[in-house]
Amino acid sequence: xxxxxxxxxxxxxxxxxxxxxxxxxxxxxxVLNKRQPDLTVVLENVFDPHNVSAVMRxxxxxxxxxxxxxxxxxxxxxxxxxxxxxxxxxWLTIHQFTDVNExxxxxxxxxxxxxxxxxxxxxxxxxxxxxxxxxALIFGNETFGVSDEIRNLADGDFIIPQVGxxxxxxxxxxxxxxxxxxxxxxxxTGHYDEVQMADEEIVRLKKxxxxxx
Numbered sequence: 001x002x003x004x005x006x007x008x009x010x011x012x013x014x015x016x017x018x019x020x021x022x023x024x025x026x027x028x029x030x031v032l033n034k035r036q037p038d039l040t041v042v043l044e045n046v047f048d049p050h051n052v053s054a055v056m057r058x059x060x061x062x063x064x065x066x067x068x069x070x071x072x073x074x075x076x077x078x079x080x081x082x083x084x085x086x087x088x089x090x091w092l093t094i095h096q097f098t099d100v101n102e103x104x105x106x107x108x109x110x111x112x113x114x115x116x117x118x119x120x121x122x123x124x125x126x127x128x129x130x131x132x133x134x135x136a137l138i139f140g141n142e143t144f145g146v147s148d149e150i151r152n153l154a155d156g157d158f159i160i161p162q163v164g165x166x167x168x169x170x171x172x173x174x175x176x177x178x179x180x181x182x183x184x185x186x187x188x189t190g191h192y193d194e195v196q197m198a199d200e201e202i203v204r205l206k207k208x209x210x211x212x213x
Contacts, residue, residue, distance in 0.1 A: 020210065020211070025211055028209055028211050029211060031063075031091075032197070032202060032205055032206065032209070032211075033195045034063045034192050035063045035064075035065045035196065035197050035205075036062070036063040036064060036065070036186060036191060036192075036196055037065060037066070037110075037196055037197050037198070037201065038111065038133065038134035038135065038196065039062075039063075039064050039131065039134075039135060039137075039179075039182055039186070040064060040066050040067065040068060040107075040110070040111060040135075040136045040137070041055060041059055041064060041067055041068070041136075041137055041138075041139065041175060041179070042068040042069075042070060042103070042107065042114075042136055042137065042138040042139070043055060043067070043068070043069050043070065043138075043139055043171075044070045044138060044139070044140045044141065044146055044147060044150055045070065045071055045072065045073045045074050045140065045141045045144075045147075046069070046139070046140070046141060046142065046171060047074055047141060047142055047143075048142060049077055049079060051142065051170070051171050051172050052069070052077060053088070053089070054172035054175075054176075055067070055139075055171070055172050055175045056088040056089050056092055056094075057088040058172070058175055058176045058179050058180075059088070059092060059175075059179065060088040060091055060092060061179075062179045062180065062182065062183040063183075063192070064092075064179065065092060065093055065197075065205070066092070066093045066094075066095065066110075067092050067093070067094050067095070068095045068097065068103060068106075068107065068136070069094060069095065069096045069097070070096075070097045070098075070100065070103045070150075071096065071097070071098060072097075072098050072099065072100055073141075076096050076098060077096070091209075093205075100149060100150065100153070104153050107136050110134075110136075111134045111135055111136040112133060112134040112135070113133065113134065113135045113136070113155050114135070114136045114138065114153070114154045114155050115129065115135065115136070115137055115138065115154055115155060115156050115157065115158045116137075116138040116139075116140070116146040116150060116151050116154040116156075116157055116158075117137075117138065117139050117140065117145065117146055117157070117158060117159065117160075117174060117178075118140075118145060118146050118151055118157040118158075118159070119157075119159050119167070120157045122156070122157065123156070123157035123158055123159045124156065124157070124158045124159070125158070125159060125161055126158050126159065126160050126161070126177070126178055126181055127161070127181060129158045129181075130185070131181065131182040131185050131186065132185050132186060132189045132191070135182075137158075137175075137178055137179075137182075138150060138154060139171050139174060139175055140171075142170075142171055158178075160174055160177050160178065
């Protein structure tokens with residue numbers, strides 16, 4: 001697809017062999033059936049690959065399949081963190097972009113709302129942000145946060161409430177808190193009780209995961 005950069009990553013290197021046990025087949029099928037295609041994370045110029053890797057683990061844990069990585073001020077990532085964490089990337093579809101407009105064009109095609117983490121006067125508390133619908137959540141650089149350029153393209157800001165002095169969380173912690181609130185909301189509305197993915201996407205992932213038996 002033209003909107004993707006050359007860095008889009010697919011799972012083809014992780015295809016399993018035909019010796020898969022029935023138990024593993026059932027487990028992978030169950031995981032796939034709970035994927036949430038209307039929820040994604042966007043990482044803007046997140047520098048530390050270990051942070052990226054930790055985010056991916058949380059994405060996999062709550063059923064996020066697609067992860068967007070925008071690096072227009074730092075080089076594109078070529079690998080992710082420690083091996084124990086980076087294995088999560090093998091189960092995700094990772095879209096890397098170096099152009100802001102191309103990234104947002106693709107996000108707008110897929111998601112109805114786009115929110116960025118930023119402490120502003122009109123920012124929504126994450127617990128008051130409706131994440132039951134189609135939504136993309138943007139997290140920014142470890143030092144500078146989400147850029148003004150990206151915030152201007154988003155539909156609004158959200159914050160994680162804090163009562164401490166520093167008013168800052170590690171990005172992987174912030175993503176985990178936010179995604180588990182999304183998980184809570186979606187679970188209450190039954191999103192995990194029925195298959196959410198389109199049939200053609202399920203077919204593609206089954207092939208890449210080696211479960212199209």
